[in-house]
Amino acid sequence: MEWIQILNAAVEYMEVHLLENITVNDVADDVHISTYHFQRAFSMITGMSVGEYIRNRRLSLAGQALTQKGAKVLDTALEYGYETAESFSKAFERFHGIKPSQAKRTGATLKSFNRIIIKIAIEGGCIIQYRIEKKPAFNVVLYPEVFEASTCEVEIPDKWLAYNSRNKEEVVCPQMGVRIFDQSSNGMFTYGIGCHIDLTNHIPKGFKIYEIPEYTWVIFSCKGPMPDAIQNMWKRIYTEWLPQAQYSFIQEYDIELYTEGDIYSEEYETEIWIPVMEK
Incomplete structure (x- = not known):
């Protein structure tokens, strides 16, 4: 259970600091394990890298933000960690399949990427020697x-x-x-x-x-x-x-x-x- 608790604590840290300029090293330091072991455990258990998780969470929330009245693309880009509207637009379109300007329209279809909760799943009795x-x-x-x-x-x-x-x-x-x-x-x-x-x-x-x-x-x-x-x-x-x-x-x-x-x-x-x- 210890590693599951550590990884969930790491997810909590990422969620709290999601809009800050955090690195994998910052997250690993917070849960007191080496960057290598943290990154390896996280990717093997979740199927994604730490960077992918943070990026997907930010883009998911950015999509929600753009649906709000008066939201501006550049302001949203800066808030969610992108230095320019152009780099944000490219990442946004790769994730959501539409441009940020299209997300502002009523009825636009967006993708949601929710926070993960890591649990133990007991499956078949496979032997590890x-x-x-x-x-x-x-x-x-x-x-x-x-x-x-x-x-x-x-x-x-x-x-x-x-x-x-x-x-x-x-x-x-x-x-x-x-x-x-x-x-x-x-x-x-x-x-x-x-x-x-x-x-x-x-x-x-x-x-x-x-x-x-x-x-x-x-x-x-x-x-x-x-x-x-x-x-x-x-x-x-x-x-x-x-x-x-x-x-x-x-x-x-x-x-x-x-x-x-x-x-x-x-x-x-x-x-x-x-x-x-x-x-």
């Missing part, structure tokens, strides 16, 4: 790069393609992808591709050694072709496992562990490791 393990600290060798939470879902797969196309002597085996979160980084995080230090006898240029601290980990097993299998498991973690779990995520690291084999096979196996603590 996981185990809880306490592991001592260990070292990994990673090629680190910094990403923004808002664009990482597109950029990271491209980095994997680039990594796998490099000469073998320039890299270490691509055993894992590790996210490293800095709570003060304002929506940025480090992501590294690499392996456990025991699997390599050299540190190529641009690679670094990181110590992963001792944690209790929840480890989820995935089977199926990449990238769909692991993406679907992440969604199930947030929508099925996490809302009812007796554990909270420690927002410092997470690891995706890959095995050798055909990544497009229905039998291909991967794991997701997330550090946790009991509630």
